[in-house]
Amino acid sequence: MYSVIRTIFNEEHEMFRQSIKDFIAKEITPYNAEWEKNKMVSRESWKKLGDNGFLCIQAPEQFGGLNIQDFRYNAILVEELGLSGCSGPAIGYPLHNDIVFPYILHYGTEEAKAKYIPGMISGDLISAVAMTEPGAGSDLQAIRSTAVDMGDHYLINGSKTFITNGYLADVVVVAAKTDPKLGAKGISLFILDKNMEGFSKGVPFEKVGLHAQDTCELFFEDVRVPKENLLGKVGEGFKYLMTELAQERLIVGLAAVALAESAFLSTLEYVQQRKAFGKSISDFQNTRFKLAEMGAKLEQGRMYCDQLVSLHNDKKVDPAMASSAKYLLTELQCWVSDECVQLHGGYGYMWEYPVARAFADARVQRIYAGTNEIMKELIVRKLLK
Amino acid sequence: MKILVCITHVPDTTSKIQFTENNTKFDKSGVQFIIGPYDDYALARAVELKEQLGASLTVLNVGEAETEPTLRKALAIGADDAIRVNAFPSDSHFVATQIAAIAKENNYDLIMMGRESIDFNGGMVHGMVGELLGIPSVSPVMKLEVDGEIVKMAREIEGGKEYLEAKLPLVAGCQEPIAEWKIPNMRGIMSARTKPLQVKEAISEENATEVTAYQLPPAKGAVKLVDKDNVEELVRLLKNEAKVL
Numbered sequence: 001m002y003s004v005i006r007t008i009f010n011e012e013h014e015m016f017r018q019s020i021k022d023f024i025a026k027e028i029t030p031y032n033a034e035w036e037k038n039k040m041v042s043r044e045s046w047k048k049l050g051d052n053g054f055l056c057i058q059a060p061e062q063f064g065g066l067n068i069q070d071f072r073y074n075a076i077l078v079e080e081l082g083l084s085g086c087s088g089p090a091i092g093y094p095l096h097n098d099i100v101f102p103y104i105l106h107y108g109t110e111e112a113k114a115k116y117i118p119g120m121i122s123g124d125l126i127s128a129v130a131m132t133e134p135g136a137g138s139d140l141q142a143i144r145s146t147a148v149d150m151g152d153h154y155l156i157n158g159s160k161t162f163i164t165n166g167y168l169a170d171v172v173v174v175a176a177k178t179d180p181k182l183g184a185k186g187i188s189l190f191i192l193d194k195n196m197e198g199f200s201k202g203v204p205f206e207k208v209g210l211h212a213q214d215t216c217e218l219f220f221e222d223v224r225v226p227k228e229n230l231l232g233k234v235g236e237g238f239k240y241l242m243t244e245l246a247q248e249r250l251i252v253g254l255a256a257v258a259l260a261e262s263a264f265l266s267t268l269e270y271v272q273q274r275k276a277f278g279k280s281i282s283d284f285q286n287t288r289f290k291l292a293e294m295g296a297k298l299e300q301g302r303m304y305c306d307q308l309v310s311l312h313n314d315k316k317v318d319p320a321m322a323s324s325a326k327y328l329l330t331e332l333q334c335w336v337s338d339e340c341v342q343l344h345g346g347y348g349y350m351w352e353y354p355v356a357r358a359f360a361d362a363r364v365q366r367i368y369a370g371t372n373e374i375m376k377e378l379i380v381r382k383l384l385k
Numbered sequence: 386m387k388i389l390v391c392i393t394h395v396p397d398t399t400s401k402i403q404f405t406e407n408n409t410k411f412d413k414s415g416v417q418f419i420i421g422p423y424d425d426y427a428l429a430r431a432v433e434l435k436e437q438l439g440a441s442l443t444v445l446n447v448g449e450a451e452t453e454p455t456l457r458k459a460l461a462i463g464a465d466d467a468i469r470v471n472a473f474p475s476d477s478h479f480v481a482t483q484i485a486a487i488a489k490e491n492n493y494d495l496i497m498m499g500r501e502s503i504d505f506n507g508g509m510v511h512g513m514v515g516e517l518l519g520i521p522s523v524s525p526v527m528k529l530e531v532d533g534e535i536v537k538m539a540r541e542i543e544g545g546k547e548y549l550e551a552k553l554p555l556v557a558g559c560q561e562p563i564a565e566w567k568i569p570n571m572r573g574i575m576s577a578r579t580k581p582l583q584v585k586e587a588i589s590e591e592n593a594t595e596v597t598a599y600q601l602p603p604a605k606g607a608v609k610l611v612d613k614d615n616v617e618e619l620v621r622l623l624k625n626e627a628k629v630l
Contacts, residue, residue: 011454015461015574022568053571066571 004299008306013072020080023052024089032086032212039204040168040214041089043126049093050123056101063117074098075254075309082258085266085354087361088212090255092165096120099248100127100165103173103189107232107240112191116171128169130160130218131241137162138374140175140238141183145220147176147190149234154178154190154225156198160218162368167204167214170194174220175237184238189231198223209360245370246322250308252369253325256333256362257301263358264294267340270347270355287343294336301332320382327375330365337362386440386531386553387491390431391484391498391510392459393421393474394452398503408598411504420455422566423499427557429564430529431497432463438531441465443491447474447483453582461569461577472587477505481513482590488518493554495536500525500558511558521551524558 009017027048035041049055057073059065074097081090104116104127119125136142145158156176163169172192179186192199202217232240268291271282281287308325311317337359341348348355366372396402396416403412420428428444435442444459446452447470456467470483488496496518501508508524515522527546528539536555540547569577611619624630 011457012574012578015454015458015569015577016571018458019461019569019574022566026568051570052568057571066575068571068575 004303006302006306008310009072009076013076016073017076017080019052020054020077023048023054024080024084024086028081028086028089029084032084032089035088036211039211041092041212043168045089046093046096046123046126046168048123050121055093055123056097056117056121059101059105059117059121063113064121065117071313072309074251075305078251078254079258079305082255083262083265085259085262085358086212087210087259087357090259091210092213094251094255095129095164096127098251099244100129100171100173102244102247103129103231103240104171104191106244107189108191109228109230111228112231116191116193120171125170126165126168127171127173128163128165129173130163130166131175132160132162134159134161138371140241141187143175143177143187144180145174145176146180147178147188147225149178150224153227154230156190156192156220156223156225158220160220162205162215163218164213164215164368166216166218167201169201172218173231174218175241178234182235185235187237187241188234189237189240190225191229191231192220192223192225196223196225208363209357210364211357242319246317246319247312248369249319249322249326249375250312250317252365253308253322253329254305256326256329256365257298257305259358259361259365260301260333260336261298263337263340263355263362264298266354266358267291267294267343271343274345281343290339290343294339297332298336301329305329318382320379323370323375323378326369327372327379330362330372333365334362386434386438386495387493388431388434388440388442389445389484389488389491389493389496390424390428390442390459390464391445391447391496391514392424392428392455393499393502393504394418394446394448394455395421395502395504398422402601404599404601408600409596411599418452418455420458421499421502421504423501423503423558423560425499425566426561426563427497427499427559428459428462428464429567430559431495432567433564434495434529434531435463435465440494443468443493445470445484445487447472447480447587449473456582457577458569460580460582461573462567463573464580466580467582469582469584470587471584476592476594477507477509478513478593479590481510481517483587484510484514485517486588487585488514495531495553496556497529497559498557500560508558511556515556518554518556520554520556522556522558523549523551525560526557527560527563529557529559529563 057066057068061067078094101120120127131140133143147154147156174190174192175187177186178188198221200219204214204216271287272280274281308317340355341359344355347353350356397419400416405412431442434440442464443466444456444464445468446456456469460467468487474480498511511524512522523538525541526538527541530537534553535550537550
């Protein structure tokens with residue numbers, strides 16, 4: 001689709017890309033409509049990803065991983081899932097690989113790593129991260145879930161909402177207050193697993209989009225969490241979140257461009273087939289200008305992503321850069337999907353058209369992983385430093 | 386046991402086919418290349434046999450340097466090593482001669498390939514290789530089991546199947562459902578780069594045929610919709626315009 005040659009990938013990356021494309025065509029696309037009805041992907045799909053070695057590729061060999069420290073592979077997985085237009089899988093699988101897994105890898109105790117990482121690699125354990133609460137989203141410091149040190153364990157109480165992968169999750173990284181009197185410094189992170197007594201889940205939400213995503217509420221009632229399930233140090237949870245959120249926001253940005261490209265490609269095909277006033281609507285100047293605007297901006301977005309992926313491989317993407325990417329690229333996705341609906345006319349509002357789904361799926365991208373308003377705050381903080 | 390799988394490097398089935406140089410050359414620009422789908426079935430079955438029998442598995446392609454990513458993919462799927470005969474695969478006889486020369490050097494027990502390539506669709510190479518080596522060649526093979534020195538196969542024939550046995554060594558031209566296509570997994574992709582890929586010069590051989598021109602099928606016409614109650618009009622169109630009645 002692009003005239004600019006992409007330069008960050010080598011032959012192995014391209015082989016991996018082709019494998020992922022083949023995997024998606026065989027194991028994801030044929031099932032996505034059914035998953036949208038079920039409000040979740042199948043557990044089997046997670047196992048198949050694991051069997052093919054596509055989960056947690058950066059995990060150390062001692063836990064059964066491949067120890068691949070090359071973020072370009074992670075980026076290709078996100079990109080190809082996005083290009084397939086299967087939005088639920090495009091959000092859920094990378095969340096496990098690139099957002100939850102790093103918390104356990106970077107801050108988990110050796111016992112916790114040994115207990116959870118092999119299952120996360122094989123797809124037997126699905127993971128989620130729980131920060132948002134009914135009364136605390138952007139204002140993360142205001143969370144009310146508590147973790148009380150009982151000597152030989154922590155006792156966790158509270159609830160979380162809008163948890164991506166929540167319903168299927170076996171392992172959840174939970175933010176809770178270990179010292180409610182303190183703000184950010186009172187937050188710690190814990191690994192909870194679904195078998196712990198007192199840990200329960202709501203049903204998947206009825207959402208505007210991302211219908212194959214099992215987003216739900218989580219409830220904790222006197223959940224006894226072993227001491228080894230604390231991530232890092234007590235009171236440092238907020239710091240860890242700020243560190244890891246950069247990658248989360250970058251992932252959202254990468255998915256945004258790929259999902260927008262998917263909507264754009266289906267629109268390119270549609271405008272050449274659809275006739276009005278005796279000619280294809282791609283012959284009208286308005287259509288041509290809109291296609292050119294979208295094509296140019298998507299190309300720019302793709303180049304921007306490649307540059308960020310390259311920088312991130314060298315650990316040079318800071319939180320403000322990731323915030324810029326998340327803000328700009330999700331706004332781009334929403335604009336592109338809206339324009340694509342317009343070019344489809346009435347059919348663009350029909351659910352069976354991929355572009356209608358793309359439009360509905362796009363909207364939340366500006367909200368989760370930190371709202372775009374919070375992204376702007378993080379960007380400007382750096383500018384005014 | 387030594388297995389050789391011969392693979393072709395062919396345009397993806399969704400590629401837009403165009404010709405250049407006065408319709409005498411295939412235009413490769415913008416085309417993505419893949420392992421020939423029938424060869425992919427042969428490779429998948431060979432990987433299963435390798436695991437089942439502890440066999441060695443070599444993949445071979447007759448092609449220029451651009452085909453190496455395709456060979457690397459075969460290594461990622463499970464082949465142990467690869468050979469590229471450095472030559473443009475100009476016709477079936479030329480390719481079969483190259484394969485036979487490599488096979489004579491290495492004494493493979495089983496030589497597998499697709500029933501035909503999907504670019505020029507000659508479907509002749511497996512037969513020629515068998516002839517050049519003086520061993521049986523069977524195609525299209527839908528099922529293949531190895532029991533000691535005996536190979537048990539099912540072959541597609543008009544309106545049914547034929548079950549047959551032959552002694553090793555043997556050439557098999559394969560098709561589905563001999564095995565399910567394999568997608569290279571992450572471990573396979575990472576190990577492919579370190580597996581040996583040997584480049585050999587082609588033995589001198591003249592083409593038996595020469596392509597003088599290619600022609601694309603005529604473009605499909607527009608669809609005509611006929612009212613469901615107007616059968617007479619449908620018959621008239623099928624008779625006079627489509628000329629199929």
